[in-house]
Amino acid sequence: MRCFIGIDLGSTTTKAVAIDEHQNIIGRGITNSRSNYDTAAKIAKQEALVNARFYLFRQALSQSHALNGALEDFLAQLERDFRLEQFLVQLADLEATCLRNAEGSRFGDSSKAVLAALGELFKRLRSEAPSLFAPGAKRKSDFFRDIAGSRYLALGEQVAKEAGIRYDMLLNVFDRSIIEVENRDYGDAISSNLLAALDRTFIALPDTLSRADAIRAPIRSVLDTELEETYIIGTGYGRARLPFSKEHIRSEILCHGLGAHMMHEGTATVLDIGGQDTKAIQVDKHGIVESFQMNDRCAAGCGRYLGYIADEMNMGLHELGPLAMKSTKNVRINSTCTVFAGAELRDRLSLGEKREDIMAGLHRAIILRAMSILARSGGIRNEFTFTGGVAKNEAAVKALRDLVRENYGEMTLNINPDSIFTGALGGATFAYRAVVEEGKTAEARE
Known part of the structure; x- marks a missing residue:
């Protein structure tokens, strides 16, 4: 089975997406970028291909009717057991x-x-x-x-x-x-971990034991199916470190623009806030970039900034958004500079401001900074797609909705739950086009 793969090597996480010959997303993978970019890229790709196996498991088991309505519960348990097996091997x-x-x-x-x-x-x-x-x-x-x-x-x-x-x-x-x-590669253990996980799943779901042979057959068939890495495109903050030839590298801007178009076909404007930078991109109806602006010299207003705030507040990064959503008062934050953020945060607390109100003010300040970058790229056009890790932060999304409404009126705002994979999806789509539309082969890869 031919697969087309995109790898987005970011400053904090590395993402991979695999698509098939019909441009269906069959697998997604993510890992922390760590100090070894080569290993991060390899592991993210492995995770995407494992995810693709589960996609194929679902198809094969559905066609076999071996689970009679219990398919989703079975696959959910199988994935949990597989993650446990992976964890125990690494432990x-x-x-x-x-x-x-x-x-x-x-x-x-x-x-x-x-x-x-x-x-x-x-x-x-x-x-x-x-x-x-x-x-x-x-x-x-x-x-x-x-x-x-x-x-x-x-x-x-x-x-x-x-x-x-x-x-x-x-x-x-x-x-x-x-x-x-x-930084160790555990790719050789994937098949054995999947088979061990299957045995665990039958124990956890005893009602499936009577159908074990009928369930094993399609799963083994999928495991025997070769997932051919037909063409790979790399992008992202660390793309220069990827072990690919130049022909297999695309800029972050091109990949995020095309990826957003593939997620939401009507996309005209893209805002991507990642760990290290903020990108504002204007695309045409085909997902081709028309103009862009990028803040890549400072972490202010990016994921790293929020991480710094979380450390200052002695909180988890995932807790910032929910806390900010409890705000009942507008607090204006004057600086989104990472260097001075801690000082202003402590000043606000010393003045008696509530933590949730400060957090809401910080999120609004981050989005205001992004809005200025959007304005320089050409403003916001309908449809507007918000991507990147910060798009998972509910307080950032609320601030963005409010500011877009205040400045541009009502318009469609797309936020995909898998938006962190936008750049990788764009890369996978470029890989598909390189082979299917341009007739290239994988030989250009180093």
């Missing part, structure tokens, strides 16, 4: 790496105690792992480093106390080990 690697880094005389007389504490700590991590992927379980992140790191730190303090060693010894081992594990 075992992290344990082995931690033990190796803690061996010898590194901790002097405490070395044996540290090794014993690590053994106990990972025993507890393995024990609680299934609950992290149970139905309804809430995780702040789906990235291994975030999940394992938060639980390691939470349990490590208790284990260190019980073992009579300093907590920082366990922290030191984790810090030395996690980057090594995070």
